[in-house]
Amino acid sequence: MKSTLIAALAAFSAKVSAHATFQDLWVNGVDMGATCARLPSSNSPVTDVSSKDIACNAGTKPVSGKCSVAAGSTVTVEIHQQPGDRACNTEAIGGAHYGPVQVYMSSVSDASTADGSSSSWFKIFADTWAKNPSGGSGDDDYWGTKDINTCCGRMDVKIPTDLAPGDYLLRAEALALHTAGQSGGAQFYMTCFQLTITGSGSAKPAGVSLPGAYKASDPGILVNIHAALSTYVAPGPSVYASGSTKSAGSPCIGCASTCTAGSGPSSTAGAGATLPTKVATTTAAQPSSTSGAGAGCSVEMYGQCGGSGFTGCGTCGSGTCKKLNEYYSQCS
Known part of the structure; x- marks a missing residue:
């Protein structure tokens, strides 16, 4: 009976479609819009972890814009179901698409030309999973994607203070596990942002390859969240020592709780847009x-x-x- 119920839940989740895409970046509360984003051509997920698309998403290309960010400052990644729709009256990633939210960086010679599929990536942030003592299955537990829904699609991420200055790619990833009970069922949603980091640090952390770091059989990728979970380990390496984590289920903080979408430019990256100077207002x-x-x-x-x-x-x-x-x- 239990296995039948789990199968039914998985089948139901498979029919629910609420795809999403990271599409905007804030720097210290300033809305950069899509100035430095390699925007995906659609809001569909990547499911093949061996594909080069797992780095920066399918069909994405470098753009001319770069966002200048001081090491130690905070950026806020923003995801929504439909490109260009930044409203808070719908879930940012709906359809019970529960899973972890993780952010990687990669040091590159030129962020406007680097190929993300050949980069070395280190993880700077993770908001993954926490047990809900009142829940009966993983669906009831606390997840990074639930947090990003609560915070109107936004997640605050601190850039490590000790990073050496230079160009970097920042890769924001949301992993939906509602159909991950079968191989190839996990859904990855990601966007790469082109940054120039300033500061006086000297660290260039060791990284992993994408593709390469993830395997379809990893326990954080091949997992049935419709059953009770005693633990969950997100895929990929550990968070860099100077990186940060957020406890799943904890309140929205910083820009994720106070910034109003739409205060930055409406133009897309690479179109010669001037960087915004308008500071975010509070909700x-x-x-x-x-x-x-x-x-x-x-x-x-x-x-x-x-x-x-x-x-x-x-x-x-x-x-x-x-x-x-x-x-x-x-x-x-």
């Missing part, structure tokens, strides 16, 4: 007169509206204020 509107739930204030969708120690506005302009944990409630 959690502050009270017009008093703190707390004072008259005249409202919080937009996915903004913070409560939690222990929170003194901001508690009235949702869209949705209702829902408690995620003792310290964080949000409008959803």
Whole structure:
């Protein structure tokens, strides 16, 4: 009976289509739009881990733009189901596409010409999996993709402080495991961004090859998340020592919780666009007169509206204020 139920869940998930693509980058809260993104031609996944597409996605090519980022600063990758749609009223990657979110970098001589399939990649960030003690299966557990949905498609990623200056590719990856119980069923969604890192560091971390680092039989790739999970190990190498992780199920922080999509350029990378100077605005509107739930204030969708120690506005302009944990409630 249990195996029949698991098979039915897998079959149902296979029919749910909610593809996605990383399409925008923020640098310290400034919306760079697609200035330095190698945008995929579609929002379909890569499923063959031995293909060169696993590096920077299918059909992508280098673009002329580069985003300048200081080592130690924060970038925010942004993913949505449809290219150009940055709204928060739909899940960024829906259809129960649960799995880890990981970010890699690669030092290259010129980010506007480098071939990602021949690069050496080191992992700088991971938001993977955490057990939900109240859940019965992996579907109920906490996942990186659930976090990115909660945060309107955004995930904050710190660039390691000790990196040597120069050109790099940054590769953001979301892995959907809803059909990963069969070989070739895991779905990879990724975009490469072209960066120029500034600073005084000297580290050039050792990396792995993509393709090469992933195997179709890896336990983090070939896995049935419709059954109960006692552990989950994401594919690829460990996070670089100066990198960072986010605990799956933890609240949105930084730009992922406060930045408003659409404050940057609308032009695509490589089209001669000028880098934006407009600083991101906040989604959690502050009270017009008093703190707390004072008259005249409202919080937009996915903004913070409560939690222990929170003194901001508690009235949702869209949705209702829902408690995620003792310290964080949000409008959803």
